[in-house]
């Protein structure tokens with residue numbers, strides 16, 4: 001078998017823009033569910049249980065003693081609407097399982113078959129973005145977020161060694177943001193060491209079809225610049241829908257911010273797993289050609305050694321911090337350039 005050398009962080013295709021993706025009825029359904037089924041937690045709160053726990057590993061060593069959570073974290077709230085074939089809100093069944101999302105996702109790779117994976121939303125008011133660019137977590141036969149830490153999945157993608165076990169994905173990202181003050185989407189379609197491109201707001205029912213597990217990208221800061229700080233933001237802050245179509249961010253009963261549709265920025269995010277043909281589906285479903293951590297670590301160590309690195313084989317690779325640091329270093333890559341109109345927001 002011959003394989004074509006490809007930079008691991010160049011997508012199958014640059015984002016494809018689709019205007020007016022959802023029908024008015026679908027938009028109504030999506031907004032109704034989000035308004036009715038809250039309150040919703042910060043993205044961060046899905047991963048950390050306290051502000052202290054988060055700040056202990058983030059924010060840098062020379063963090064000021066009076067640092068606030070919102071110095072490091074954008075006030076973006078997230079809800080999972082469906083995942084892995086299970087719809088959490090039955091109103092969304094037909095959207096999640098519908099042909100429109102799946103056929104759109106399949107078209108990016110020309111894949112014959114596919115299955116709906118996640119459907120979630122991110123919602124915020126005016127806000128900073130401290131995202132320096134990231135790629136969505138990859139999925140491999142036998143290994144994915146369900147059994148493997150994010151750091152290892154990221155190294156697997158960056159190394160390019162595991163492409164033949166990769167389960168292809170495509171994302172259908174649909175944006176709702178009326179404000180044209182910043183708020184775009186930066187992406188690096190030629191790889192992280194090349195110049196980025198961007199799609200600029202406003203958006204309303206504007207879809208980007210993307211290969212985000214193979215492309216660095218980020219949400220830009222958005223909305224009125226004098227409204228982007230949330231000094232009272234806490235890991236327990238929640239987003240509530242309130243009368244008049246407005247949104248309220250609250251710490252318990254205390255409102256710390258209210259905003260309306262003009263200041264809303266919302267992303268509806270769908271991912272599908274994709275398969276070239278029936279054999280590809282069977283390999284995935286029958287687990288006849290799965291990766292496991294021993295094989296992955298063996299291949300990574302062989303690769304580093306073949307390129308001149310001295311590698312000591314760790315006893316417990318998954319938890320050996322020196323080994324993890326060596327992998328992270330060896331396969332390091334990150335965006336270098338940012339659009340002049342959307343510079344990196346750093347504290």
Ligand SMILES: [Fe+2]
Nearest residue numbers: 134135136212
């Ligand atoms: Fe992403």
